[in-house]
Amino acid sequence: MTANGTRPGSEMLRQMLREGQADNSLVDHIVEDLAMQIIDGRLQPGEDVNSVELARRYNSSRTPVREALVTLQREGLVEIPARRRPRVSSVTLTQAREMYEVRANLHGLVSELIVRNADDEALAVLTACQAHLRADAERGDVDGYFWHNVTFRQTEAEVAGNRQLTRLLGSLGLRTLQLRHVSLSLPGRLDRSVDDHERLLAAYADRDAPLAVALTKSIIKAGLLAIEQSGWSGLELES
Numbered sequence: 001m002t003a004n005g006t007r008p009g010s011e012m013l014r015q016m017l018r019e020g021q022a023d024n025s026l027v028d029h030i031v032e033d034l035a036m037q038i039i040d041g042r043l044q045p046g047e048d049v050n051s052v053e054l055a056r057r058y059n060s061s062r063t064p065v066r067e068a069l070v071t072l073q074r075e076g077l078v079e080i081p082a083r084r085r086p087r088v089s090s091v092t093l094t095q096a097r098e099m100y101e102v103r104a105n106l107h108g109l110v111s112e113l114i115v116r117n118a119d120d121e122a123l124a125v126l127t128a129c130q131a132h133l134r135a136d137a138e139r140g141d142v143d144g145y146f147w148h149n150v151t152f153r154q155t156e157a158e159v160a161g162n163r164q165l166t167r168l169l170g171s172l173g174l175r176t177l178q179l180r181h182v183s184l185s186l187p188g189r190l191d192r193s194v195d196d197h198e199r200l201l202a203a204y205a206d207r208d209a210p211l212a213v214a215l216t217k218s219i220i221k222a223g224l225l226a227i228e229q230s231g232w233s234g235l236e237l238e239s
Contacts, residue, residue, distance in 0.1 A: 126204065
């Protein structure tokens with residue numbers, strides 16, 4: 001929890017869900033709360049989401065709960081089967097690999113553009129983000145590291161200077177956040193991740209585009225490999 005009692009990343013998640021809109025309805029609150037619980041693993045894949053209990057928890061009718069669940073279904077975090085309770089979505093190994101392949105290639109392009117376009121002041125912003133990552137890793141703060149890592153990647157996209165690319169990355173949705181949190185929660189991942197980011201920043205400073213692209217793709221693929229090897233229960237193996 002942060003000093004004001006909110007969970008790390010709450011404000012960032014709110015911005016991602018609303019896409020710049022200022023609405024603050026009960027439906028929004030339910031969506032944000034459930035999304036955060038799914039992303040950070042308090043609600044596990046396959047777990048039922050009881051709309052009656054949720055209505056009681058949020059002191060509401062079932063209508064805003066249903067609306068919130070439909071939004072989460074659209075984001076890929078919840079499944080709503082016919083005549084059954086909604087549940088937290090699982091992800092197949094193929095889906096995970098496809099998502100990470102897209103992320104690796106898009107972020108590789110981001111790194112190439114950073115080397116081409118970013119000035120020293122922009123790189124200093126990324127260095128400041130890295131300082132937060134290092135501090136979180138030293139404390140073993142997975143949630144803090146995760147959200148600062150999300151900030152690092154979003155800042156990279158902004159520094160790259162290609163708005164269409166930024167939109168494409170945003171369209172990957174919340175499902176990738178769930179997988180990324182799982183990956184960074186695994187033993188030893190924070191230390192490896194922060195060291196990899198140090199090398200990436202050095203490649204940016206040296207204006208070495210091929211190395212920066214290779215490091216970015218390697219960082220993202222290492223996250224996928226960690227999930228594959230972890231036996232995470234939310235990952236479905238196709239028959």
